[in-house]
Amino acid sequence: MPLLDDTLDRIGPPDAAAQAEARERQAQLTKPAGSLGVLEDLSVRLAGIAGTCPPPVPARPVVAVFAGDHGVLAQGVSPWPAEVTGSMVENFRAGGAAVNVLARACGAEVVVVDVGVATPVVADDVVWDRNVRRGTADLRVGPAMTREEALAALEVGIGVADELVERGHDLLLTGDMGIGNTTASACLVATLTGADPTVVTGRGTGVDDATLALKTVVVTEAVARLRRPAAHPVDPVEVLSEVGGLEHAALAGFLLGAAARRVPVLLDGFIAGSAALVAQALCPAVVDHLVAGHRSAEFGHTATLQHLGLRPLVDLDLRLGEGSGAALAAPLVRSAAALLAEMATFDGAGVARKDA
Numbered sequence: 056m057p058l059l060d061d062t063l064d065r066i067g068p069p070d071a072a073a074q075a076e077a078r079e080r081q082a083q084l085t086k087p088a089g090s091l092g093v094l095e096d097l098s099v100r101l102a103g104i105a106g107t108c109p110p111p112v113p114a115r116p117v118v119a120v121f122a123g124d125h126g127v128l129a130q131g132v133s134p135w136p137a138e139v140t141g142s143m144v145e146n147f148r149a150g151g152a153a154v155n156v157l158a159r160a161c162g163a164e165v166v167v168v169d170v171g172v173a174t175p176v177v178a179d180d181v182v183w184d185r186n187v188r189r190g191t192a193d194l195r196v197g198p199a200m201t202r203e204e205a206l207a208a209l210e211v212g213i214g215v216a217d218e219l220v221e222r223g224h225d226l227l228l229t230g231d232m233g234i235g236n237t238t239a240s241a242c243l244v245a246t247l248t249g250a251d252p253t254v255v256t257g258r259g260t261g262v263d264d265a266t267l268a269l270k271t272v273v274v275t276e277a278v279a280r281l282r283r284p285a286a287h288p289v290d291p292v293e294v295l296s297e298v299g300g301l302e303h304a305a306l307a308g309f310l311l312g313a314a315a316r317r318v319p320v321l322l323d324g325f326i327a328g329s330a331a332l333v334a335q336a337l338c339p340a341v342v343d344h345l346v347a348g349h350r351s352a353e354f355g356h357t358a359t360l361q362h363l364g365l366r367p368l369v370d371l372d373l374r375l376g377e378g379s380g381a382a383l384a385a386p387l388v389r390s391a392a393a394l395l396a397e398m399a400t401f402d403g404a405g406v407a408r409k410d411a
């Protein structure tokens with residue numbers, strides 16, 4: 056069976072018994088009920104993903120930064136040249152990018168996966184060569200890639216998740232690098248949530264009003280090609296190939312691969328969220344295996360999170376990508392699991408409960 060179908064088949068619902076046990080245990084811990092807020096919900100989620108209570112406390116997080124270039128840059132949707140994607144890959148390798156600093160701060164490793172960079176990239180332990188195609192075609196004038204390329208990139212992401220889990224990583228964080236990728240993300244979000252392109256097209260690296268207006272036209276036109284009567288919903292792989300990016304396809308596969316292995320994935324911002332919508336369209340149950348790291352300042356991210364039904368852990372006006380917001384949130388995931396595993400119970404500590 057092809058890898059994608061096999062992966063989709065292996066994604067199950069969260070383990071209800073482990074979740075019930077986690078809720079029960081939270082009620083026994085030495086604190087007023089509910090006082091750890093979202094961290095309590097997160098611990099229940101982690102138990103459901105792992106299928107055990109308490110769930111393991113993640114010890115070996117890793118950020119996978121998927122990199123790809125975008126033909127739509129020819130339309131002038133970003134002031135940055137495409138070559139920045141390749142040079143940022145070198146910056147990741149050297150350890151000097153924001154995500155490297157934030158990953159070091161939370162004890163995560165960083166791997167960079169070239170799934171679609173336009174310029175040749177040298178592979179080593181940090182930078183993995185999984186290039187499917189040297190950048191997409193211009194999504195304003197036609198499909199960004201072929202269906203076969205979208206499927207190949209999806210399978211790259213599944214393979215990377217598998218390999219990282221095999222290497223002992225127990226918390227997977229998403230990252231992205233690709234000049235122009237907020238345009239492709241906006242197309243994915245508009246198509247898959249039904250949101251108006253004017254609402255989900257944002258400033259990306261910080262484009263001016265004129266560029267934002269142009270970007271919105273580009274997104275509106277591209278999304279119009281995918282409009283279908285409600286009775287004939289679009290196929291997620293077709294959406295990816297028409298208006299997506301190679302890193303979006305690989306990210307979607309990465310999420311599916313992690314969910315199939317029952318390892319939690321921490322989502323970064325808008326790019327990751329748009330890829331999560333693709334994964335959700337392929338397999339709705341995948342969402343129960345995801346944790347939203349942060350809310351990006353990119354306009355469309357709030358609509359994206361709403362459609363996924365996920366609450367972001369931090370909200371700091373970040374609009375960078377790379378995995379920066381996921382890395383910032385990783386200590387919270389660890390804390391949620393550790394609280395459930397290590398806190399004393401009322402009975403164990405001899406602490407009186409509140410009067411009935």
Ligand SMILES: Cc1cc2ncn([C@H]3O[C@H](COP(=O)(O)O)[C@@H](O)[C@H]3O)c2cc1C
Binds near residue numbers: 132
């Ligand atoms: C130096 C630099 C480092 C980055 N790191 C992440 N991005 C982010 O910005 C890009 C998306 O924005 P847009 O669609 O406007 O091009 C992506 O590469 C994303 O990862 C960067 C962008 C730049 C310029």
Ligand SMILES: O=C(O)c1cccnc1
Binds near residue numbers: 260327373375377
């Ligand atoms: O939220 C993101 O992922 C993002 C926002 C702006 C630019 N690049 C990425």
